[in-house]
Amino acid sequence: MSAPAMTKTRTLVLARRGIPWGDIVFKWLLRVCLAIAVAFLVTLLVYVVYKGWSRLDPRLWENFPSIRRPERAGAKSALFGTLWVISLTAVFCLPVGILGAIYLEEYADPDRWYNRMIELNIANLAAIPSIVYGILGLGVIARGFGFGTTILTASITLSLLVLPIVIIASREAIRAVPSSIRQASYGLGATKWQTISRQVLPAAVPGMATGSILALSRAAGEAAPLLLLGGLTYVAYVPDGVLSGYTVLPIQIYGWISQSREAFHDLSSAAIVLLLIVIIAMNSIAIFVRNRAQKRW
Amino acid sequence: MTAPATPSAPASPQGPLGRARSRYGERTVQVVLVAAALVSVATTVGIVVSLVPPTVEFFASVSFAEFFTTTQWAPLFEPPAYGVLPLVTATLLITVIAVVVAIPLGLGAALYLSEYAHPRTRMTFKPILEVLAGVPTVVYGFFALRFVTPTLQGWLPAGMSPDVFNALSAGLVMGIMIVPTVASLSEDAMSAVPRGLRDGAYALGSSTRLVAVRVVVPAALSGIVASFVLAISRAIGETMIVAIASGNKPELSFNPLDAMQTMTGFIAQAGSGDLPTASLDYKTIFAVGALLFLITFVMNLISARLVRRFREVYE
Amino acid sequence: ACGGNQGNPTSEAGASGAATGAAEPTKELAGDVKVDGSSTVAPLSTAAAELFAEQQAKVRVTVGTSGTGGGFEKFCNGETDISNASRPIKDEEKAACQAKGITYEEFTVANDALTVVVHKDNTWATCLTVEQLKKIWEPGSKVSSWKQVDAKFPDEPLKLFGAGTDSGTFDYFTDVINGEEGASRTDYSPSEDDNVTVQGVSGSKGGLGYFGFSYFEENADKLKAVQIDGGGGCVAPSVQSAQDGTYKPLARPLFIYPKAESLKRPEVLGFVEYYVANHKQIAEDAKFIPLNAQQEGELKADLDKLKSQAGG
Amino acid sequence: MIARELPAAFDPVFTLENLSVFYGDYEAVRGVDMRIAPREITAMIGPSGCGKSTVLRCLNRMNDLIPGARIAGKITYHTEDLYGDHVDSIEVRRRIGMVFQKPNPFPKSIYDNIAYGPRVNGLRKGLDEVVEQALHRAALWDEVKDKLKQNALALSGGQQQRLCIARAIAVKPDVILMDEPCSALDPIATSKIEDLMQDLAKEYTIVIVTHNMQQAARVSDRTAFFTAEVDKEGVRHGRLVEFDATSRIFTNPADKRTEGYITGRFG
Amino acid sequence: MIARELPAAFDPVFTLENLSVFYGDYEAVRGVDMRIAPREITAMIGPSGCGKSTVLRCLNRMNDLIPGARIAGKITYHTEDLYGDHVDSIEVRRRIGMVFQKPNPFPKSIYDNIAYGPRVNGLRKGLDEVVEQALHRAALWDEVKDKLKQNALALSGGQQQRLCIARAIAVKPDVILMDEPCSALDPIATSKIEDLMQDLAKEYTIVIVTHNMQQAARVSDRTAFFTAEVDKEGVRHGRLVEFDATSRIFTNPADKRTEGYITGRFG
Numbered sequence A: 001m002s003a004p005a006m007t008k009t010r011t012l013v014l015a016r017r018g019i020p021w022g023d024i025v026f027k028w029l030l031r032v033c034l035a036i037a038v039a040f041l042v043t044l045l046v047y048v049v050y051k052g053w054s055r056l057d058p059r060l061w062e063n064f065p066s067i068r069r070p071e072r073a074g075a076k077s078a079l080f081g082t083l084w085v086i087s088l089t090a091v092f093c094l095p096v097g098i099l100g101a102i103y104l105e106e107y108a109d110p111d112r113w114y115n116r117m118i119e120l121n122i123a124n125l126a127a128i129p130s131i132v133y134g135i136l137g138l139g140v141i142a143r144g145f146g147f148g149t150t151i152l153t154a155s156i157t158l159s160l161l162v163l164p165i166v167i168i169a170s171r172e173a174i175r176a177v178p179s180s181i182r183q184a185s186y187g188l189g190a191t192k193w194q195t196i197s198r199q200v201l202p203a204a205v206p207g208m209a210t211g212s213i214l215a216l217s218r219a220a221g222e223a224a225p226l227l228l229l230g231g232l233t234y235v236a237y238v239p240d241g242v243l244s245g246y247t248v249l250p251i252q253i254y255g256w257i258s259q260s261r262e263a264f265h266d267l268s269s270a271a272i273v274l275l276l277i278v279i280i281a282m283n284s285i286a287i288f289v290r291n292r293a294q295k296r297w
Numbered sequence B: 001m002t003a004p005a006t007p008s009a010p011a012s013p014q015g016p017l018g019r020a021r022s023r024y025g026e027r028t029v030q031v032v033l034v035a036a037a038l039v040s041v042a043t044t045v046g047i048v049v050s051l052v053p054p055t056v057e058f059f060a061s062v063s064f065a066e067f068f069t070t071t072q073w074a075p076l077f078e079p080p081a082y083g084v085l086p087l088v089t090a091t092l093l094i095t096v097i098a099v100v101v102a103i104p105l106g107l108g109a110a111l112y113l114s115e116y117a118h119p120r121t122r123m124t125f126k127p128i129l130e131v132l133a134g135v136p137t138v139v140y141g142f143f144a145l146r147f148v149t150p151t152l153q154g155w156l157p158a159g160m161s162p163d164v165f166n167a168l169s170a171g172l173v174m175g176i177m178i179v180p181t182v183a184s185l186s187e188d189a190m191s192a193v194p195r196g197l198r199d200g201a202y203a204l205g206s207s208t209r210l211v212a213v214r215v216v217v218p219a220a221l222s223g224i225v226a227s228f229v230l231a232i233s234r235a236i237g238e239t240m241i242v243a244i245a246s247g248n249k250p251e252l253s254f255n256p257l258d259a260m261q262t263m264t265g266f267i268a269q270a271g272s273g274d275l276p277t278a279s280l281d282y283k284t285i286f287a288v289g290a291l292l293f294l295i296t297f298v299m300n301l302i303s304a305r306l307v308r309r310f311r312e313v314y315e
Numbered sequence C: 001a002c003g004g005n006q007g008n009p010t011s012e013a014g015a016s017g018a019a020t021g022a023a024e025p026t027k028e029l030a031g032d033v034k035v036d037g038s039s040t041v042a043p044l045s046t047a048a049a050e051l052f053a054e055q056q057a058k059v060r061v062t063v064g065t066s067g068t069g070g071g072f073e074k075f076c077n078g079e080t081d082i083s084n085a086s087r088p089i090k091d092e093e094k095a096a097c098q099a100k101g102i103t104y105e106e107f108t109v110a111n112d113a114l115t116v117v118v119h120k121d122n123t124w125a126t127c128l129t130v131e132q133l134k135k136i137w138e139p140g141s142k143v144s145s146w147k148q149v150d151a152k153f154p155d156e157p158l159k160l161f162g163a164g165t166d167s168g169t170f171d172y173f174t175d176v177i178n179g180e181e182g183a184s185r186t187d188y189s190p191s192e193d194d195n196v197t198v199q200g201v202s203g204s205k206g207g208l209g210y211f212g213f214s215y216f217e218e219n220a221d222k223l224k225a226v227q228i229d230g231g232g233g234c235v236a237p238s239v240q241s242a243q244d245g246t247y248k249p250l251a252r253p254l255f256i257y258p259k260a261e262s263l264k265r266p267e268v269l270g271f272v273e274y275y276v277a278n279h280k281q282i283a284e285d286a287k288f289i290p291l292n293a294q295q296e297g298e299l300k301a302d303l304d305k306l307k308s309q310a311g312g
Numbered sequence D, E: 001m002i003a004r005e006l007p008a009a010f011d012p013v014f015t016l017e018n019l020s021v022f023y024g025d026y027e028a029v030r031g032v033d034m035r036i037a038p039r040e041i042t043a044m045i046g047p048s049g050c051g052k053s054t055v056l057r058c059l060n061r062m063n064d065l066i067p068g069a070r071i072a073g074k075i076t077y078h079t080e081d082l083y084g085d086h087v088d089s090i091e092v093r094r095r096i097g098m099v100f101q102k103p104n105p106f107p108k109s110i111y112d113n114i115a116y117g118p119r120v121n122g123l124r125k126g127l128d129e130v131v132e133q134a135l136h137r138a139a140l141w142d143e144v145k146d147k148l149k150q151n152a153l154a155l156s157g158g159q160q161q162r163l164c165i166a167r168a169i170a171v172k173p174d175v176i177l178m179d180e181p182c183s184a185l186d187p188i189a190t191s192k193i194e195d196l197m198q199d200l201a202k203e204y205t206i207v208i209v210t211h212n213m214q215q216a217a218r219v220s221d222r223t224a225f226f227t228a229e230v231d232k233e234g235v236r237h238g239r240l241v242e243f244d245a246t247s248r249i250f251t252n253p254a255d256k257r258t259e260g261y262i263t264g265r266f267g
């Protein structure tokens, strides 16, 4: 038995053995990684605000686009187009996404091949390039269903595009509801749907809201599929219905970037700021909802 | 405890446990829910249905060999050439640049947030990274073209000065775009590593760096790799950045300073031009779309595998 | 860049003055007019739409930029009312329209001078012959340095930018330079989006590109236009040279194709009438080259014909 | 422990006959026979993983909710086969209430927590009285009467657990099952719940699982001792070792394993 | 319980003087004084939430890892202030090992688990012997010697816990802290670990937290009884009630609260 020496005389056995350079450098490297990402974001924001500063005034949202007079042009039609498309996208994708998530989380037997297939399928859809959804929208919705290049087509296409995000986020939210809540409800003689509709869903609302808002803000920023769906168009009116023609902010921005006159580039920066405000506002709501919800259990 | 007055006679059961009321509502609900879940399947079917027939027709006119082995892509020219390789290599090159940027940055940020940062710091920076993920890609494209490229032209020595449209800035900016994908998913995977493992390692006298590198990263590895795969998928599928910033020049080149066209870039360009539906040109879009779909599909399968394995690690 | 624009003699007051002047006592019209097609012509039609909107606020004109070919595709599919075109409709497009029972009018609304541009600091290429252009652009061309174009030129790498294959501009340019529509070398950056060419050429010293005259006008401070020698000596692109036919072979007319069926709708008819009646103002406003006297006469005749049809 | 006179003969509320419970292929509990008497407190004790919770959850078919869980053998509730074809598991759970280890109030008001059970069972009117009665019965009324609209999560752990008991009582069950109801509570809250249980046993049949032998000794009338046995293939199965009056189990157990456990020689 | 003769005077390994531990503003443990003797097993018992784990984690500065956790008062390790400025918490943890409630092997091979500690402490050669010795010492060698390359997660719970002990031993610590090391184990595995502890106490100073009084009685030399007291503002603080030779605590405690807990009247 060789116990470690334990004499009173040894001192400072716990002292640091030299400066841990490796640890210090490593920690700073990690910090730098984070800092680069954040610095990039800041640069981007500063740049677009700086570029767009001269056009950040009511002309931006009160005027229609103009090819002749960039100094008078605005993004009114695109702003309203975005609001229309996003609202309609919400109407389509939120109920379907949330109900689908309930099915997968609460009803589906994960051992069944068809449920596994649905799950795998959703994971796949989440990573399919958005331009492929554009092809889908063009071939099936615009031409196949004959909806043309309208707000309706754009919204359906974007709904399908963000549906996986809504489903995945809603599933997370539903899963995060402690099973003790479900048990308590069943223990009181509640049926499955009663348990889900009265306990699980209300408790999952914050999480689902977060996911939904993030999904919609993705839809709000999406341009690629709409390029194939007639988005690149001079539109000088506010849409008045789901079958109306439209343009949206990202497309309008793309259109202006594609102009060669510098004035349009300033204008597109201003429109970018407008779009970012819309999106950051949506993100902040999501974050706010999430942070409040975290205090629950 | 006082015994009940009549200990022997139990309350007789209040009627049978069966219930006449059949629960039609519950069944209806289930049907509705299944229908909602099937929308996603319908979407995939829709994608396949819209891709496959034109692609099949395309390959009736253009041989597989020409499509996959020749190196000139000029489907809309006279005479046309259908070698998809330039689009594929451009996609790969830009993706590689993006990944080279995103993986170290994303992983570093994730490690910092999950292992070093105070919870308050994490609460501040995670949303900031998420904003980065939420920035529309048009904006990134604009930034790449108008800021990053001029900056690079200013910095790099004359011989290495990139073209106005080039793969490098598109790739760099795309890398930043996918940093949040890597960071946030890796961070999730790292936080999912049970506290106990970290405690175990700390209790053996590891520094935070060793805990991070030797315990957390290996334990979260499949989740981390899955985040890479997803980020790569996003990079492959990204359209607006390349449409705006990389030029639309389908040329077989591995020089990131050159302009090039990716698969998505081609679809966006040709698709927004809205070609005659009956033409071979039009089917080209679908053939490239199908190839893109196939590539991301395979990537996703790999990632699903990894995620499943990841889930099994601890139990 | 803005300065350059403001320096342009075309005044807005003039434009709207002309517009109101030309206006007969108008009745309120309403409805949608879908215009699509050539990206070259799009600014012209957009300018027309903007001006028209000042009179008829309830008519909603949208202008797409699918390219001439793409525009005809939609047009003959019955999806649009008016197709913009930077070249006349082709036989196969005519056939496609016929197959769908779509009939149309053709109006020449402005001229364009396809402009070959180089970098501002390019001091050597002040004038290029059609043969030199062909040498650069023909299919399979391996010309990669200015020196290969002309031994007198410096050994500067040549960076090419040009129109997207779906455009009338491409069709026209390849036709007159390379002798066959669609025949072109392929290793350049093609784009529907002419800004790519502006950015590209202004960003590379050895750059060369071509596009519509209006884009050059808008970016005259960043780019230099090359004189073209089509056999009759070097001629610079300009309003004058395009109108009088000396800018050969790259001057071309621009068209709109309204659908006959749509012209029965008063809002479409109203827009087309306005467009044709104010073509000069619109062209100047959008920095295009207005019609010459002869073209204008023909257009007037066409318009009268249209009016009489509408009346009868 | 308070020995009360226990009837030797009784009409059992539950009769378990050769009950085995499976999770998928794994037989977690094997061959249990038990007869649970009305208006008594029956305790189940035994080391961790011996299947106490498993058996308890079979009594109100909570195990139905676990994919792959199933039983063999028979459970009779009064005179009815609890797993019979005609039986509606939702109705079963209404009759046989349950209180869980960790207090699990819904993230709603105190009132809504109590009213939830009656509501899902179709009650629309007279809810106020039901809520008040249940809270009285669970000895919680005085503490919460002024804040019925307040979120139940703001209550202390012990109050939450009593709320859960009140919630179970509000649907007027015959039986209350409790799975380690005090293990998350401090001593004071524990003793309040124990008093409440003894009080409730005047009206209800109570089955409780506990890790805490002292608690079983203090509150229960009869005690079932479970343990886990390893079979020839090395698989562990929960077994009922001994089931008898609590006073007997704790003073004069028939089985040596029970004695070993009680005296702390293992577990 | 095996009473062994305890020295009344000793050079303490740890001396806790008026130790209070805070999580943010919350004072989880208040005013603890203790002297922990070398090569003995010291047990900490008491009801849930009384701060046993908190105090234990202070002894190897694991609490440093919890944001907001800090101590007041003083802990001396041999003669050094454990929280002194010169002290490197990493070095502390190398000297003072820890075993946790839930076995937490790394998802690596058995060999790599044991070798991890020596490796991060810079050992490159002679690892094989270190691994073998540690496994021998933890009474695991015979069971795993043929499958050292196998993933440690494939071991049973009891084996995993012994692996964690072997892993702690492999860095040659002075002290081993154990926080409820058996609570996730079955009786057979528990008794193996208990034997191991007694064996290890010949060489190492061991501090163990347990919920299971019988376990404390069986294995420990001295026992500290903690409880939670509610102060005037209604906040609960963990307090050390009594610390004495285990034989005394379990037969003749000085404090009534200890007696109440031991005899099962609460807890």
Ligand SMILES: Nc1ncnc2c1ncn2[C@@H]1O[C@H](COP(=O)(O)OP(=O)(O)OP(=O)(O)O)[C@@H](O)[C@H]1O
Pocket: D023, D026, D028, D047, D048, D049, D050, D051, D052, D053, D054, D055, D066, D211, D238
């Ligand atoms: N949902 C489940 N799926 C598979 N096995 C399970 C499940 N629930 C419990 N088991 C297993 O069944 C056995 C009995 O578990 P049970 O929870 O009934 O034990 P217990 O006596 O209540 O233990 P404890 O005192 O720890 O709560 C254990 O081996 C456990 O691992």
Ligand SMILES: Nc1ncnc2c1ncn2[C@@H]1O[C@H](COP(=O)(O)OP(=O)(O)OP(=O)(O)O)[C@@H](O)[C@H]1O
Pocket: E023, E026, E028, E047, E048, E049, E050, E051, E052, E053, E054, E055, E066, E211, E238
């Ligand atoms: N990380 C933490 N942050 C805030 N409070 C904590 C934290 N860890 C423990 N506490 C609180 O400190 C008090 C003591 O906790 P501790 O875990 O030390 O108790 P314990 O005696 O080990 O209990 P148990 O027997 O349940 O493990 C408890 O009130 C607990 O809620």
Ligand SMILES: [Mg+2]
Pocket: D052, D053, D054, D179, D209
């Ligand atoms: Mg249990």
Ligand SMILES: [Mg+2]
Pocket: E052, E053, E054, E179, E209
């Ligand atoms: Mg503890």
Ligand SMILES: O=P([O-])([O-])[O-]
Pocket: C037, C038, C039, C040, C041, C066, C067, C068, C069, C085, C086, C163, C166, C167, C168, C169, C170
């Ligand atoms: O857009 P185009 O005018 O070149 O067809």
